[in-house]
Amino acid sequence: MKRDSRLSGVLHVLLHMAEHGEPTTSEQLAKAMQTHPVVIRRILAGLRDAGFVRSEKGHGGGWTIAKDLADITMRDVYDAIGRPGLMAMGNRTEAPGCLVEQAVNAALDGSFRDAEALLLARFGAVTLATLAADFHERMAARSTSPDKQEHIHG
Amino acid sequence: MKRDSRLSGVLHVLLHMAEHGEPTTSEQLAKAMQTHPVVIRRILAGLRDAGFVRSEKGHGGGWTIAKDLADITMRDVYDAIGRPGLMAMGNRTEAPGCLVEQAVNAALDGSFRDAEALLLARFGAVTLATLAADFHERMAARSTSPDKQEHIHG
DNA sequence: ATTTCTCGTACTATTTAAAGTTACATGAAA
DNA sequence: TTTCATGTAACTTTAAATAGTACGAGAAAT
Numbered sequence: 001m002k003r004d005s006r007l008s009g010v011l012h013v014l015l016h017m018a019e020h021g022e023p024t025t026s027e028q029l030a031k032a033m034q035t036h037p038v039v040i041r042r043i044l045a046g047l048r049d050a051g052f053v054r055s056e057k058g059h060g061g062g063w064t065i066a067k068d069l070a071d072i073t074m075r076d077v078y079d080a081i082g083r084p085g086l087m088a089m090g091n092r093t094e095a096p097g098c099l100v101e102q103a104v105n106a107a108l109d110g111s112f113r114d115a116e117a118l119l120l121a122r123f124g125a126v127t128l129a130t131l132a133a134d135f136h137e138r139m140a141a142r143s144t145s146p147d148k149q150e151h152i153h154g
Numbered sequence: 155m156k157r158d159s160r161l162s163g164v165l166h167v168l169l170h171m172a173e174h175g176e177p178t179t180s181e182q183l184a185k186a187m188q189t190h191p192v193v194i195r196r197i198l199a200g201l202r203d204a205g206f207v208r209s210e211k212g213h214g215g216g217w218t219i220a221k222d223l224a225d226i227t228m229r230d231v232y233d234a235i236g237r238p239g240l241m242a243m244g245n246r247t248e249a250p251g252c253l254v255e256q257a258v259n260a261a262l263d264g265s266f267r268d269a270e271a272l273l274l275a276r277f278g279a280v281t282l283a284t285l286a287a288d289f290h291e292r293m294a295a296r297s298t299s300p301d302k303q304e305h306i307h308g
Numbered sequence: 309a310t311t312t313c314t315c316g317t318a319c320t321a322t323t324t325a326a327a328g329t330t331a332c333a334t335g336a337a338a
Numbered sequence: 339t340t341t342c343a344t345g346t347a348a349c350t351t352t353a354a355a356t357a358g359t360a361c362g363a364g365a366a367a368t
Contacts, residue, residue, distance in 0.1 A: 001156075001158045001238055001239045001242075001354075001355080002156075002325075002326075002353065002354050002355085003239065003241065003242060003243055003244030004242055004243050004244070004325090004326080005243070005244055005245060005246040005326095006243075006326090007243055007262070008243065008244070008245045008246045008255075008258055008259070008262060009246050011258045011261075011262075012246060012252075012254055012255050012258050015254045015257070015258065016254055019254070023343095025342090025343065025344090026343080026344070027343085032252075033246075035327080035328080036327085036328055036329065037343095037344090038328080038329070038330085038345095038346090039327070039328070039329095041344065041345065041346085042327095042345095042346090045345080045346090055343090055344060055345090056335095056336080056343080056344080057334075057335045057336050057337090057342080057343050057344045057345090058335065058336030058337045058338090058341085058342060058343055058344085059336065059337040059338060059341075059342055059343075060336090060337070060338095060342085060343090061335095061336070061337085061342075061343045061344070062343070062344085063344090074261065074262075084242065084243070085157065085242045086241065086242055086243065086269075087157065087240065087241070087242055088157060088158055088238065088239045088240055088241055088242045089157055089158045089159070089160075089161055089162070089238070089240065090157030090158070090159055090162070091159060091162045092159040092162045092163050092166060092187075098166075098186075099289055099292040099293055099296065100166055100169045100170055100173070100289050101162075101166050102289075102292055103169070103285050103286075103288040103289040103292060104162055104165045104166050104169065104285060105162070106288065107165075107228065107280050107284070107285055107288070108161070108162060108165075108228075110276070111273055111276035111277065111280075112273070114272060114273075114276065115240075115269045115270075115272050115273040115276075116269075118268060118269050118272055119265055119266070119268075119269040122264070122265035122268065122269075123265065126261050126265075130261070131257050131258060131261055132257075134257040134260065134261070135253055135254050135256075135257040138253040138256055138257060139253055142253065156323095156324060156325060156326095156354080156355070158355075159356095160355095160356095179313090179314065179315090180314075180315070181314085189356090189357080190356090190357060190358060191314095191315090192316095192317090192357080192358070192359085193356075193357065193358085195315065195316065195317085196316095196317085196356095199316080199317090209314090209315060209316090210314080210315080210364095210365080211313080211314050211315050211316090211363075211364050211365055211366090212312085212313060212314055212315085212364065212365030212366045212367090213312075213313055213314080213365070213366040213367060214313085214314090214365090214366070214367095215313075215314050215315070215364095215365070215366085216314075216315085217315090
């Protein structure tokens with residue numbers, strides 16, 4: 001099963017944007033993410049509509065974070081990219097006439113619903129500020145072991 | 155994101171097999187599942203190797219359940235089909251050099267691990283006997299409201 | 309024996325979703 | 339008015355799952 005990496009991707013982009021400070025262009029972000037600028041614009045479109053980032057055209061334009069990092073949770077980001085499915089498994093048929101399948105679906109659905117609720121609760125408990133702090137800790141840890149020193153993007 | 159329906163599928167097949175009693179051919183199961191016999195054989199291969207079902211060739215051959223339904227959990231079935239990924243989301247890069255991505259991965263991984271553990275625990279608590287009982291309840295419920303009466307497969 | 313039935317599995321084809329790319333329009337600053 | 343940057347639609351490519359084909363092997367019926 002192929003896994004969707006959009007959430008991981010946006011979070012990564014947002015943190016890079018936050019580190020960078022001044023407006024960051026899609027091209028700069030694309031380079032950091034090793035992807036295409038259009039992919040960045042697409043991935044950030046939902047965040048812009050939700051008011052978490054701002055984009056500006058023309059000279060000196062680019063993307064900036066529009067809120068305090070402590071006020072954006074992973075859950076917010078997840079919502080902003082359109083709440084993609086969380087579970088890799090689903091039912092063979094969604095509204096089956098077959099009673100056997102109904103019984104199977106009921107058992108699976110209950111488990112999946114609970115797992116999703118747990119996941120969303122976890123997402124809601126982590127802010128971008130948390131992630132940024134973790135990043136800075138990792139930076140500090142790396143600089144104290146100089147043998148592992150390398151550029152942020154290898 | 156496309157969702158894997160193999161677990162849902164095998165469970166369905168197993169219950170049909172259990173209801174049917176005598177050896178059931180891949181073709182019969184395929185008809186009930188509206189798919190191809192080869193798909194059935196493939197989906198049951200792992201179950202056979204794990205000893206949950208038996209297959210026999212030639213006249214009067216087919217598939218039979220090899221254990222008591224109460225001794226097979228959804229978790230067993232999940233294991234037997236090769237433990238496919240449970241989460242629809244993953245990390246953009248698995249072992250990133252980028253510290254920002256490491257921080258993002260760490261946060262997501264923690265949440266996913268917990269959600270998976272919850273899911274597997276739930277799977278382990280449901281046996282095929284549970285599902286069969288649920289199916290029979292649904293049968294009973296349907297037969298008391300005759301307006302909804304239809305063949306098991308519509 | 310040989311015909312028929314059934315599973316086993318390697319191989320190929322189809323389908324589907326994500327990701328990448330191109331192209332061009334819009335708007336802002338130099 | 340040129341250059342830089344986003345906005346977005348359309349198209350292409352890629353990767354994974356699922357479906358389907360073909361043929362082999364074994365077991366039972368004739």
